[in-house]
Amino acid sequence: MxxxxxxxxxxxxxxxxxxxxxxxxxxxxxxxxxxxxxxxxxxxxxxxxxxxxxxxxxxxxxxxxxxxxxxxxxxxxxxxxxxxxxxxxxxxxxxxxxxxxxxxxxxxYTKQDVLMVRESPALYQSIVKPYILAFDPARTQWVQDILTGTAEASNILNASPDFLILPDMKWDTTNVSTLYLLALYTHSDVHCMRDLRKKPHLGMLKKLQRDAWRVVQDKWGIGRGGVRMYIHYQPSYYHFHVHIVHTGHVGLNGMAVGQAHLLDDIISLLELDPDDGSSILERMTFTYGLGTEHGLYKPMAAALAEVHDNVD
Amino acid sequence: MxxxxxxxxxxxxxxxxxxxxxxxxxxxxxxxxxxxxxxxxxxxxxxxxxxxxxxxxxxxxxxxxxxxxxxxxxxxxxxxxxxxxxxxxxxxxxxxxxxxxxxxxxxxYTKQDVLMVRESPALYQSIVKPYILAFDPARTQWVQDILTGTAEASNILNASPDFLILPDMKWDTTNVSTLYLLALYTHSDVHCMRDLRKKPHLGMLKKLQRDAWRVVQDKWGIGRGGVRMYIHYQPSYYHFHVHIVHTGHVGLNGMAVGQAHLLDDIISLLELDPDDGSSILERMTFTYGLGTEHGLYKPMAAALAEVHDNVD
Missing domain, CATH: 3.30.200.40 (Scavenger mRNA decapping enzyme, N-terminal domain)
Structure with a gap:
């Protein structure tokens, strides 16, 4: 046909x-x-x-x-x-x-209306966290396949006990000006940015950054400061990962403020956290755009309409 | 010719x-x-x-x-x-x-290499703040002309004692899906995001947000959550202003993480600040991309090379 x-x-x-x-x-x-x-x-x-x-x-x-x-x-x-x-x-x-x-x-293929939603810590607990925990594990099977070496083993650029760095599927692997790598966390205690804490994770994030700088320097001659590293919230899958993209590669949708958070900014916020007590990543309200087809769209839109009704 | x-x-x-x-x-x-x-x-x-x-x-x-x-x-x-x-x-x-x-x-018109730089509070004080204070006032004369009513007076959509909202020059003013407004602060105590403080500015930022929501609702029927509001750091001029852009208008360079900061995120950070003492916006390290032709490129690149030499 x-x-x-x-x-x-x-x-x-x-x-x-x-x-x-x-x-x-x-x-x-x-x-x-x-x-x-x-x-x-x-x-x-x-x-x-x-x-x-x-x-x-x-x-x-x-x-x-x-x-x-x-x-x-x-x-x-x-x-x-x-x-x-x-x-x-x-x-x-x-x-x-x-x-x-x-x-x-x-x-x-239909253009989705995008709604900016403000996720307070309370809405995270009542709506987003349950959504994340109920996420179908089959949708991240490909991550497990990479972590266990079943897939992509020959493409790994850097392996450490805490993360693997490899080319992202979106990259053609030849055009350096559009370089796009992915760092996959090897453990399962961090579903998303909200789970990051100073004591267990700050050192790991800094090492990830140093390793990424070394990989792009050694393999493509890109100096420190030549890549942009960011985390998505909401991400498309809830196994912690970091996007590593050439600074010359601009205009990507996934780089937009509200979805993308610089790894550097997250590191800076964690550094300012007290050694004990709740993290600013738990206490902050995060704002992001949700397309009408996103699984969180309906519950978040309904919850926010209620909040607005009470305020207005 | x-x-x-x-x-x-x-x-x-x-x-x-x-x-x-x-x-x-x-x-x-x-x-x-x-x-x-x-x-x-x-x-x-x-x-x-x-x-x-x-x-x-x-x-x-x-x-x-x-x-x-x-x-x-x-x-x-x-x-x-x-x-x-x-x-x-x-x-x-x-x-x-x-x-x-x-x-x-x-x-x-030449593509500029972009370097990601980490601006610590110390580098802000030693390099960026002097650069901002030495910025040629002639380059923001157009802002003064708007604030004094010499220019654009008929285009003002909302006037309050603290800010004016008007269409941005980048918008064609007809295509709602690419709506782009500008909110200009009327006072001169805030050069950039680093100057924002909880006590004098948090209420103003929240009112700006509410007014912007009302303007786009009344004039174009856009519901709350239908616009993305963000602040640039570094901005192209150092008179505090906020970008107000339709959520459907994506792929803009100025919306990239590292240059754009959501007004909502800034409000959330200020809300978590103590009532007295230094703001997190003073204490944070901010990371952003600088093109090779930017006035801050050479001093920041030199300062960071020195920091890296000391660390490595």
Missing amino acids: TTSIDLKEFVFDRVLDENALAHTLAVLGTLPSSTTPFEPLRAIVRFERTALSATVASQLSSGILESTKQIGSTDIYSWFFAWLHKRDDFPDVKIYVICPATEVHIRK | TTSIDLKEFVFDRVLDENALAHTLAVLGTLPSSTTPFEPLRAIVRFERTALSATVASQLSSGILESTKQIGSTDIYSWFFAWLHKRDDFPDVKIYVICPATEVHIRK
């Missing part, structure tokens, strides 16, 4: 998501079915604009431009629209098709 | 910056000069891929696709490269030209 897709037969229904910054567009519609001619199949079509390469610029004088139209100019500045000659090695768009698409696919 | 630019005469020299996520490319080269034929002018040419609109998807069946090439498929997924018919209302790229370009322009 997949081999017979003719995109010209796509019947447009509605836009699911449009991202002008990322130059992507996801739409829902239908494609004809070869087995049930009167029941077309639902299809998601996702368009992504192809990126420009330096070739475009270097070939301006050798005729890559088909035509240009000056839009405006002032002083030393001018701006144009331009149309390029068609080239076999430079398509206009990449297109990704899911057909037949289920409700789950449609939800996944 | 600007009217005579013919991009086909551009001679490529080198790439200044390439951003695959944002689909932009800035290059340096030369364009012929009409007055000095043997001395071509240096020119910066910045390409930006045009965004896709829903029109593209809705017109698949009416022949917007010139050709497609299937790249792969598996199960219900398939992916293609596609070439579109040329349309006068849909250029391939927008091009922005600066000619003649100076060294300052070239630096501005």
Whole structure:
């Protein structure tokens, strides 16, 4: 079935998501079915604009431009629209098709409204902690596979008793300017940032940072300060881990304030904690965005609506 | 001179910056000069891929696709490269030209290496605070013009004795999903986040937040939790201000952890401060990225190299 897709037969229904910054567009519609001619199949079509390469610029004088139209100019500045000659090695768009698409696919590709929620220590105890403890262990089986050496064993860059450092799946492992590594904690006492404490964890976090600096220096010649290390809250899985990303790699969604917390900031907060007593990570209210499809969205939205009603 | 630019005469020299996520490319080269034929002018040419609109998807069946090439498929997924018919209302790229370009322009458009620096309270006192106090007042004249009512008076959305809320210059003021407002503090005792204290400022920050929620609710129907409010450290100017951005507007560079701090998190930290004594905002070490052209880059890089030498 997949081999017979003719995109010209796509019947447009509605836009699911449009991202002008990322130059992507996801739409829902239908494609004809070869087995049930009167029941077309639902299809998601996702368009992504192809990126420009330096070739475009270097070939301006050798005729890559088909035509240009000056839009405006002032002083030393001018701006144009331009149309390029068609080239076999430079398509206009990449297109990704899911057909037949289920409700789950449609939800996944639909832009979610994001609600900023304030998680007080009380809401953490009553809503978030139970949610974390009930998280399906099958969803972190891949972490266990890495920790036990069943998977990714040949990719481990640094192994210490407390954590492993390896390339993140999102990285192509070749382009250093988009370097993305993952540090996985080997123990199971830290589900998330809220569980970190000065006495048992501060030394481990500092060692993790030093080891990460050494790995990127030794392997890719990146100096100290050349990577950004951060922790997600809420993370996508509740086994403690740290993201290690090249400082030149910007614009990632997962780097946004409210979801990402710098490892350095967490270290600084723990350093200021008293040696005993509750940690500031227990006492703080953390604010983050939740998409409407997130498992915490409904309970947190309901709890906060109640809080607001009482305050207003 | 600007009217005579013919991009086909551009001679490529080198790439200044390439951003695959944002689909932009800035290059340096030369364009012929009409007055000095043997001395071509240096020119910066910045390409930006045009965004896709829903029109593209809705017109698949009416022949917007010139050709497609299937790249792969598996199960219900398939992916293609596609070439579109040329349309006068849909250029391939927008091009922005600066000619003649100076060294300052070239630096501005050149990708800067970013160094993560850890600003301890001691480094704040010895390097950052003097830098802030020496900041040229002419660079914040525009803030004074707004505060005194000389500029933007008709755009003020909310005025209170302590701050003004108005649309940020980066916003087109029409597309609600990219809403971007600015709250400007009316007094001059807070240069940056480090100056905030519980007693004089906590109440003001909470009122600012409530007022911002009310403005976006009344004017655009955005519910509480529908905007992200954050503070930059380092900011681009040292008069205290807060960014108010729609939660759906993601991928902005200024929203990255390390530069952006949620107003909610700052409020939470101040709430946990004792009523007297030093604030955690004075005692914390803050970590952020500095581009090589930032005024703090050289002194901070030098100071940190010394710290590292002593530790290693």
